[in-house]
Amino acid sequence: MLGFGSLAKRLFGSANDRTVKQLRGRVEAINALEPQIATLSDAELKGQTDKFQARLAAGESLDDLLVEAFATVREAAKRALGQRHFDVQLIGGMVLHSGKISEMRTGEGKTLVATLAAYLNALEGKGVHVITVNDYLAARDAGWMGKVYGALGLTTGVIVHDLTDEERRQAYACDVTYGTNNEFGFDYLRDNMKYRLDQMVQRPFNYAIVDEVDSILIDEARTPLIISGPTEDNSDLYRRIDLLMPQLEEPDYEKDEKQRTVSLSEEGQDKFEKLLLEAGLLKSENLYDIDNVTIVHHLHQAVRAHIIFRRDRDYVVKDDKVIIIDEFTGRMMTGRRYSEGLHQALEAKEHVTVQNENQTLASITFQNYFRLYPKLSGMTGTAATEAAEFGEIYKLDVLEIPTNVGVKRKDLDDEVYLSMREKFDAIVTLIAECSTRQQPVLVGTVSIEKSEMLSEHLTKKKVPHRVLNARFHEQEAHIVAQAGRPGAVTIATNMAGRGTDIQLGGNLTMLLEDELAAMPEGAERDAKAAELKARHAKDKEIVLAAGGLYIIGTERHESRRIDNQLRGRAGRQGDPGGSKFFLSLEDDLMRIFGSENLSRMLQRLGLKEGEAIIHPWVNKALEKAQQKVEARNFDIRKNVLRYDDVMNQQRKSIYEQRIEFMRSSDVADITASMREHTVNNLVAEHIPANSYAEAWNAKGLEEAVQRIFGLELPVGAWAAEEGIAEDEIRHRLTDEVDRYMAAKATRFGPEIMRMIEKSILLQILDQCWKEHLLQLDYLRQAIGLRAYGQRDPLREYQQEAFNLYEAMLDHVNEEVTRVLAHVEVRVEQPPQEVEQQFARVEPARLEAVHPDPDGIESEAAPAPAPRQAPVVNRSAAGFNPRDPSSWGKISRNAVCPCGSGKKFKHCHGALVE
Known part of the structure; x- marks a missing residue:
């Protein structure tokens, strides 16, 4: 009913x-x-x-x-x-x-x-x-x-x-x-x-x-998507840890194939603690001491590289490089790299040159x-x-959207075998039959390894075929376009997003392009074109009579969409065609995600050596397995988005502020507001609200004012005055600082001062944002541990990320104020030269990276070389700690003459890095 x-x-x-x-x-x-x-x-x-x-x-x-x-x-x-x-x-x-x-x-x-x-x-x-x-x-x-x-x-x-x-x-x-x-x-x-x-x-x-x-x-x-820049070189550390991997045995680790994760067992931890100590890599005897965090990270990535990742399935080695294979299309992802040191661990494993690691400078999810x-x-x-x-x-x-012409393709039920060997024997037999009757065949595999295995079987049977995997897109399109010619056998790793139709008899347009490319215009070329068109028409009739394109799937993909895309290559525009998938109990999907009772069920249904079974129960079990994987992947994507949504509001706010700064011809009001914010913070930090003068830290406030503004003000004397309030101290500080900055602006000239303010504002905002992203990276890696304390990691991440963002904004205000208070330039320079000097210093090399679920990155072209740093006027006048122009030549590692206690390269020298 x-x-x-x-x-x-x-x-x-x-x-x-x-x-x-x-x-x-x-x-x-x-x-x-x-x-x-x-x-x-x-x-x-x-x-x-x-x-x-x-x-x-x-x-x-x-x-x-x-x-x-x-x-x-x-x-x-x-x-x-x-x-x-x-x-x-x-x-x-x-x-x-x-x-x-x-x-x-x-x-x-x-x-x-x-x-x-x-x-x-x-x-x-x-x-x-x-x-x-x-x-x-x-x-x-x-x-x-x-x-x-x-x-x-x-x-x-x-x-x-x-x-x-x-x-x-x-x-x-x-x-x-x-x-x-x-x-x-x-x-x-x-x-x-x-x-x-x-x-x-x-x-x-x-x-x-x-x-x-x-x-x-x-x-x-x-x-x-991630834009990253290089960090310090750790390539030797990856190689030294990889030398210990031959001693990694099965009892040393616990592997979860479903989640593609691996971790050291207690036995493994003890074993590698001793090995790392002997190799002189541990800074203290306990593997999990705070000093050994970097070593633990490198060790974990080396174990993942050796246990989870397989050559010719997940990656290939070519031209002294580890090149990732796209799990969805089977193409080589030239230039892409696994993130978080995994790619370096694979390079060490395969004994190729170990490239440098990167740090996130900007990122966004596709969502x-x-x-x-x-x-x-x-x-x-x-x-x-x-x-x-x-x-x-x-x-x-x-x-x-309905099809223009009804679909005539016949989708046959899956055939399931006990072993992979039996499955491949059946596939080769069917391909040979199709080839004999001139029916073109497209065979879909899930990895390069499987396509090469099938190619070997077909070579032994002397069946002509072409293997399509990890080629350049232009070659790929031509191979796919001619996969519909009579008797053609094409093996392809996943057909997602190929973008080229397989036309029965072959693609006439590409056939003419290929055959006539070297021929000049004229009667001979026209005759050849007519001959090719006639041959194409004949080939199409042969293929139609043979039943159209036949699709063979060598196993089910994790996603039903990929299987449907493969099937959809046949039966275009009302063409005839057929499809069938061959499976075995040794396939990854069946083994990892299939029901544990599936094997016993097939045995009960009478599955024997060399026989295939076709049954609705099997199709339902497979569909459930695929739905499990799809649901898991959806959860991964939602989880990525939940965490990125936390950063997204911050990212939008920062990017909007940057554009506002760039649009403004004058950012004096913004820097003045930052100055006021910094003064307020300093006063609040050293003079608690509604407190007596005895509780004030006047000396600390005086030192902070000297460090940030370079001004020696009698804050201690002000604080000792009878009946003075914190608001009065705040006003005096604000007046003195504003007077000092106004005098500096007059000395430089308004045009140059505006350029310097905008440039420094953007430089410091970018630097602080980069450091904030690094902190969020570290926070994200560790936040999952909060679940052990019965706390929601996402909620904890949201709160911590908000606190970090607030702290970053305070730091931006203070740093912009400090640098503007200390900066000195040669005022005789033309404004355009000053603008060039204070242009934002780009990282030496940027990489655009897009990790995969296990952390893939991809590279982009190098960024422009760093621009000329600002020139500081160091005259031979008498030394004055508040006047950088009087300091003369200073060693980069010397203590900064301003009195901050920092090295020059981390203080006033930071502007010329």
Whole structure:
């Protein structure tokens, strides 16, 4: 008997069906305009853009323009690309424009769909970002779809790795900008480390379309983007600890494969305590003394590197480097690095050059980055399984768009074997059968190791094949494009986000490009092209007769979406095709996450050596295992976001203040407020409120005033006056300090003083923010221990982070005040030279890093070399501790002449570092 919900769905359709039905009304209106738009000349078609923008300026909304704008884009695509948007693609474009996710099957033309919403939203002149998963696809799509935008008078830019700031600025100034999620995110972080507004490359955020939205907002969102700089070199320590790893035995550690964690057992701790003592690495005899914290960290990372991480599965070694393998796509992630010293531990393990560690200078999660856009949308072939997460984290609804032509692909039930050997034998047999009948086969594996294992099996059987893993994107696209040729066998590690359709008979466009590239224009080339087209048509008929593309999965992935993406490669645009997954009880998913009773259940069902079993129970057990992993990964992402949300408010506040400082031509009011805040804090610290004079620390206040302002004021004498109150002392201090700073401003000249104030303000804010991030890193690593005291780590982190932030702001106020009080420059310099001298000193080398769930980082191009430091005028006049110009040449390690007790390089010398 049907429940009420099922009955209502049958009678009225699902909510998804009803929404799609409503949108079809607009599709009919767009189709009705098509004959009229088709009569326009190319110039008139381009002129539509000016008309739309004029109507927007007159008060119409984008929704008012949608029907005409979409009809215009469709006509432009027909002329520029020879492609006409299907009706379902128009629906997909409407969903994107409404700020939702369009779930469209593989081969439905998502790249073309994006042009509809991108053009409509670009009419406002605020810029549209189209975000994809790799540089190749970003450049390809920008060049390809740029023809459509160009035909309509809009500009197109592309953001890829290794562009200069000026090139990036020009690309962001375009109407539509294509690029990768990492590049957009890192540019945001780098912009908020710039010194002047004209150095920033991005415009204010407006609207983003995220291609492969599940890959970017789900898979890659477990860890933040990080800009980092180098710390001290510990490479020798990693190598020395790695020398002890051969003595690591199974009883020495406890491993959890599900969580991918490992820790030393008590026996292991005792053993390595002795080994580290013998090696002279411990500063005290107890491994867990405070002095040995660094050694424990290095030891833990070395154990992880040896026990959890496997070569050719998690990483490869190439050209004296450890290169990470992307778990979702199987590509080499050149330039990316594991964080927190893990990559260095792997380098030591593999005996390659150990690179330096890094410190966080700026960071943001993808969740918080993409929530900066006032309007966000996305598209992918597989989003429905993660609809709850999209709704909860990003407030994005998922709408399934029907296919242009019905799907004819036959998805067969999984086959389960007892051992991996039996499973591979069955896969090779099926591939050989398909190859014999000229049916193309795409085989999906979960790792490079598995694809090479399968390749060996096929080589022994003499089955021709190509292995696609960890190649450059350009080569990858050409291999994938021809995977539909008769009898082709292609092995690929995960097909997520490849961005290239597999067309039956092969991709004619790429075939012509490859074969005719070296041939000059002429009759011979035309004849060759005709021959290739005829061959392609024949090949397509052969493949259609053989049953279309056959998809073979060598095991189930942790995520159902990755399996669905692999399946979706077959059956595009109504093509025939088939898919089947082969599993064994030795597969990681079955072994780690499957039910403990699964093996016994299969034995009861009669599974024997060499036999496969197909049963609904097995499929249900597998689905539950995948749901467990998906739920665990969702929890990881939510946890990352909860912690980053704590920092996000602080980050937004700091970045907004930086931009406000950069916009201001005069920050004198801000520095005056900081000075007042510092004086108030000093008085409150040394003169308790409502206390008697005997309880005052007048001497300490006098010393603090001398240290911070460089002023020798008779605070002790003031405090001894009869009936004096703390407010009077505060006023006298404020007056003296203001008088001193006003005299300094007069001496330097107002223009130079304003430049110095702004520069020092930004330098110190950045330095304090960097130190704050480091403190939060340490706090985050240790906060989990609070759970042992029955306290919520997140709540504790929120409170501690707030206290640290308040302390940082106080420190910024004091440091800016102190440095401005002590700074001296040669006043005869032109203002522009002073500005250069006080420009913010950049770190010697920046890296843009994006950790994976186990902590991956990725590198970016080196930052510019440090700018010229300010020149301090050291005349030969008589020595005065309050006048740095009288000090002469001072050793960097000497005590600072100002009387602070600090080394010169950490006091007045800090400005010239």
